[in-house]
Amino acid sequence: MKVTGKSITNGATITVAIEGSRIAAVTDGGDTDALGGPDVWIAPGFHDLQVNGYGGHDFNAGSWGLDTRVEPAEGFALLQRDLAGHGIALFCPTVITDSVEQMAANLRRIAKAVATDAQLRSGVTGIHLEGPFLSPVEGPRGAHPLEHVRGPDIPLFQRLQDAAEGLIRICTLAPELPGALALIEHLVAAGVVAAIGHTGANAKAIRDAVSAGATLSTHIGNGCHAAIPRHDSYIWEQLACDRLTATLIVDGHHIEPAEARVMVRAKRPERIALISDAVMLAGLPPGRYARGRFEVMPDGHIVLTGTPYLAGASALLDTCIVNAWRWTDMDLAQAVACATEVPARVLDLERKGRIAAGFDADLTLFRIAPDGPMEIIATIVGGRRSDGSDLSDLSESL
Ligand SMILES: [Zn+2]
Structure with missing residues (x-):
């Protein structure tokens, strides 16, 4: 899997290659086939x-x-x-x-x-x-x-x-x-x-x-x-x-x-x-x-x-x-x-909290407008996407 976007640390466009549960490489520049986009921030999870x-x-x-x-x-x-x-x-x-x-x-x-x-x-x-x-x-x-x-x-x-x-x-x-x-x-x-x-x-x-x-x-x-x-x-x-x-x-x-x-x-x-x-x-x-x-x-x-x-x-x-x-x-x-x-x-x-080769592939991709809420694009945990939910049906049952 690959993700692309702006690095949260310096705003530079990066592409992160994930192999298994680890980050394999972080390269400069975007990748149109990767998850994310030019307006998406990439942060550690x-x-x-x-x-x-x-x-x-x-x-x-x-x-x-x-x-x-x-x-x-x-x-x-x-x-x-x-x-x-x-x-x-x-x-x-x-x-x-x-x-x-x-x-x-x-x-x-x-x-x-x-x-x-x-x-x-x-x-x-x-x-x-x-x-x-x-x-x-x-x-x-x-x-x-x-x-x-x-x-x-x-x-x-x-x-x-x-x-x-x-x-x-x-x-x-x-x-x-x-x-x-x-x-x-x-x-x-x-x-x-x-x-x-x-x-x-x-x-x-x-x-x-x-x-x-x-x-x-x-x-x-x-x-x-x-x-x-x-x-x-x-x-x-x-x-x-x-x-x-x-x-x-x-x-x-x-x-x-x-x-x-x-x-x-x-x-x-x-x-x-x-x-x-x-x-x-x-x-x-x-x-x-x-x-x-x-x-x-x-x-x-x-x-x-x-x-x-x-x-x-x-x-x-x-x-x-x-x-x-x-x-x-x-x-x-x-x-x-x-x-x-x-x-x-x-x-x-030691292997969490940063986006670098060899670190665990725990990443959060998000967008944010100057006055708006944060919009989560994807959450990757140990190299796998983990997000997505619907709570709308729970109110009746508790
Ligand atoms: Zn307490």
Whole structure:
């Protein structure tokens, strides 16, 4: 397969030759027989470090009190196709706080699907474990259920990692909890990214976590108190620390455009990873779900019915990249790098995040008008097209 278009890094017209799952060659100039065209941008495949679910499919069985209508393994394949329809080639299925048994079952289900589905194996770059080692305090805890949050526990982490067959690559935890520093050291020694999130830590606890090896801040600005001290703040400390890369949900609902602008200035683009944090109701047609408990609004954002409270994220990286480009000082190439190069660096993936011979053939082709949305032309995962979906028939069944 060949694809052609404008390189996202410098705007030059290139043709990318793909053999098997790798990029065989990148040459200057166009190719009229190749997929793409002169007005199409070619980027490394978009890479989302935090996806809970999408389009009625869920990596967290039962967390919405809803049944998905297909077997999970088939659902994961559909979920992957839906994500690819928005340009996401690579992603980290995210398992959130639940009973230990349910979390282990969810991890086993993902591991089994990845083991049996080659396309899923090409797209999943690791599991993100967000919980149960999170702050029990209202605000920092976010939507994680209080009855299931727990203190850091290395044997419990190991039990979950065993259920995941070693696929957990990111663990988000609250570093102020007793035992957190030992868990961070354990994670880092095991090659797992220790991420700070859903925390009420003071600044010193953030510094201690970084000294122990934490390298990531999970959705900074969310999973926070409504009001925080103006000096001793976990947000300032994480923004100021150059050893932490921060993930951001730039969907227009989770943080304000001005917050995104300031955070990008503080961290610099090379330390910002855009994530969706999408949930299973994301992408479904507007309406009420789960016997009326949740409502998907006309603009796609999801609320607890009758309230302004967000019940999860819905915009995917195609939207978040465009928002980050328009709301911050970043140019389009930098915004795209925050969803390609940076996540590859976070997970230390040597053959991902760039378009070059020998790299994995994970590519996203898109068009964009100056004021319009991003139009995904194709999403290639491990050398194969992965995009295309129709969600229009799902509203009746959930
Ligand atoms: Zn979270």
